[in-house]
Amino acid sequence: MSEVQLKDALDALKSTGVRITPQRHAILEYMIHSTMHPTADDIYRALEKTFPNMSVATVYNNLRVFRKAGLVKELTYGDSSSRFDFVTHDHYHIICNDCGKIVDFHYPGLDEVEHLASHVTGFQVDYHRLEIYGTCQDCLGKTAKAQ
Amino acid sequence: MSEVQLKDALDALKSTGVRITPQRHAILEYMIHSTMHPTADDIYRALEKTFPNMSVATVYNNLRVFRKAGLVKELTYGDSSSRFDFVTHDHYHIICNDCGKIVDFHYPGLDEVEHLASHVTGFQVDYHRLEIYGTCQDCLGKTAKAQ
DNA sequence: TACACTATTTATAACGATTACAATGTAAGA
DNA sequence: TCTTACATTGTAATCGTTATAAATAGTGTA
Known part of the structure; x- marks a missing residue:
């Protein structure tokens, strides 16, 4: 399943x-298999065992390449x-504030x-971004216990 | 109208x-009268005529104070x-990519x-964030001319 | 008014994420 | 193989933001 995604992305x-350099292959593979949403540094640290002298710049450079190719989305939070x-299929994110x-x-x-929005403002609309914030069940449980 | 907003905020x-220091008064006043959504540096530069030796740190400090008081929202984009x-009343933003x-x-x-989202993920939801991206009429006009 | 106490501002140094740059390395095509 | 263009590396630089310490100003109390 994710093998197919990787192959499609490489194609x-x-x-x-x-x-397709070994570093690019590894970064993509890591991103596809990772269920969380890693930072550049997460990726760098996860791959430094396999690529002991890979540079952080390489991670950033390639994330930009992937972003321009539409394979990867950059999420900028606070x-x-x-x-x-x-990028697999369209989805939204819900984020735990704890x-x-x-x-x-x-x-x-x-x-x-x-x-x-387009009608009211006269903008030509391209896309939108939506996130929901709250508290996840784990953290809800923790604060309940702490009391 | 905005005078009322200022008075309410100060209260x-x-x-x-x-x-209520003069700097805080000025920052709030500037934010209320500004139709755009200024950066910390915008505020700093706008007020350095009136407060020649105000520090950037003061702007950041007070924006944080205002944020904690719920008077001001921080928007983090790419x-x-x-x-x-x-913060006046709830509204969303549409942003020009040009x-x-x-x-x-x-x-x-x-x-x-x-x-x-709450039902599917089990989160307790607090709030959400939505932005729409596109091109404003000015920029649409410009590119049309340029061709 | 004088004093002590606390909040605030200022100036500057430090930090951390990201990017720019130059040098080196590597792949593909003639 | 030679050439050329693309990638990676290491490091320095940039920029927004925050931490810190000293100076300043406001508030309450005697």
């Missing part, structure tokens, strides 16, 4: 004339560092909001 | 035991620096999305 890259999300966990969920596209 | 601050938005302009628009709350 997509190759078809746009991007070389905290300092960006998180990166392998522990920072990010969980995916699906919802039919919010076309109506886009239409209204 | 709200005073009631929580925060001192670009480097945060933007700050004086020039970065941010325009407000209203839309009835997306309760349904929150409910579904």
Whole structure:
């Protein structure tokens, strides 16, 4: 399943004339298999055993390449560092304000909001971004115990 | 109208035991009268004529004070620096990918999305964030001319 | 008014994420 | 093989933001 995703991603890259280096292969593979939404540093640290002298710059460079190819989305939240999300199908994120966990969920596209916004502001709409914030069950349980 | 907003904000601050310094007054006033969504640096540069030796730290400190008091929202987008938005009533933002302009628009709350997300993930939902991206009319006009 | 206490501002140094740059390495095509 | 273009590496630089310590100003009390 994720093997197919990896193969598709590599094919997509190759078809746009991007070389598949071992580092790129490893970064993509890591992103696809990772259920969380890693930061550049997460990726760097996860791969430094396999690539002892890979540079952080390489991670950033390639994340940019993947982003331009549409394979990866950059998530910018309040905290300092960006998180990166392998693009599978459209989904939204719900984020725990206690522990920072990010969980995916699906919802039919919010076309109506886009239409209204476009109508009211005169903008040509390209896309939107939606996130929900709250507290996950683990953290709810923890605070309940602590009392 | 905005005078009332300013007075309300100052009262709200005073009631929580925060001192109203000239700098705080000026920052709040600037934010209320500004139609755009300024960065900390925008505020700093706008006020350095009136307060020639105000520090950038003062701007950041007070934005944090205002944020904790619920007077101001911090908007974190992909670009480097945060933007700050004086909280009037609930509204969403539509953002131009060309020039970065941010325009407000209203839309009835997306309760349904929150409910579904809560149901599917088990989170206790607090709030959500939605932004729409596209191109504003000015920039649409410019590219049309350029062709 | 004088004093002590606390909040606030200021100036500057430090931090951390990200990017720029130059040098080196590596792959593909003639 | 030679050439050329692309990738990686290591490091320095950048930039937004925060921490810190000293100076300043406000508040309450005697």
